[in-house]
Amino acid sequence: MSTNDFNCQLYSYKDSLQSFAFSFTRDNDDANDLVQDTMLKAINYAEHFKPGTNFKAWLYTIMKNTFINNYRRSTRTNSILTVTDEITSDKLHYSASVNDSDGKFVMEDIYKALGKLQPEYYVPFLKYFEGYKYYEIAEQLNIPIGTVKTRIHVARQLLKKSLKMHQQTVMDAKVA
Numbered sequence: 001m002s003t004n005d006f007n008c009q010l011y012s013y014k015d016s017l018q019s020f021a022f023s024f025t026r027d028n029d030d031a032n033d034l035v036q037d038t039m040l041k042a043i044n045y046a047e048h049f050k051p052g053t054n055f056k057a058w059l060y061t062i063m064k065n066t067f068i069n070n071y072r073r074s075t076r077t078n079s080i081l082t083v084t085d086e087i088t089s090d091k092l093h094y095s096a097s098v099n100d101s102d103g104k105f106v107m108e109d110i111y112k113a114l115g116k117l118q119p120e121y122y123v124p125f126l127k128y129f130e131g132y133k134y135y136e137i138a139e140q141l142n143i144p145i146g147t148v149k150t151r152i153h154v155a156r157q158l159l160k161k162s163l164k165m166h167q168q169t170v171m172d173a174k175v176a
Contacts, residue, residue, distance in 0.1 A: 038063040
C-alpha cells in the first residue's frame, strides 16, 4: 500500500476513531488527543500493517493500547503524588532531611548505574520504564519479544546489584 493510499484510508476512519475515543475518555478534548496520538502512531508504524487485514481493527487496537498505556502512566503518577497517611511532624522532618541530603546522592547513583548499562539493556529498560509494553518495545527495536523480556530482566538485575548499597536505606525509611 502506498503512503498516499495509507494516509487516505487512515483519514477516512477519523470520525469512527473519534467516536471510539469518546467512549473511552468521555471528554471531547481528551478524545481529540487520543485520536491524534492514534493517528500519529499508525503513521509511525505503517510498515507494520499487513495488507489484506482489517485496517479499522488495527487502528482500534492502537487506540485501545494507547488509552490503556496513558491510563497506567497517569495512575502511576497519581499514586506517587497521592498521600494517604497522615504526615506527622516527625515524619515530615525525617523526610525533609532524607530528601535533602540522601536523595541527591541516590539519584546520582541511579543515573550512574543506568549509564553503566550497555545500550542493548538500557534502551529496552528505559522504554519499559516509560510505560511501553513488551510487544511495543519489540516492534520499535525490531527484536523478538523474548529478547526484550530477557534484556529488561538483566537490566533490573544489574541495577539491583549496582544499587545494593541503598537497599538498607530504603528499608530504614519504610520502618520510620
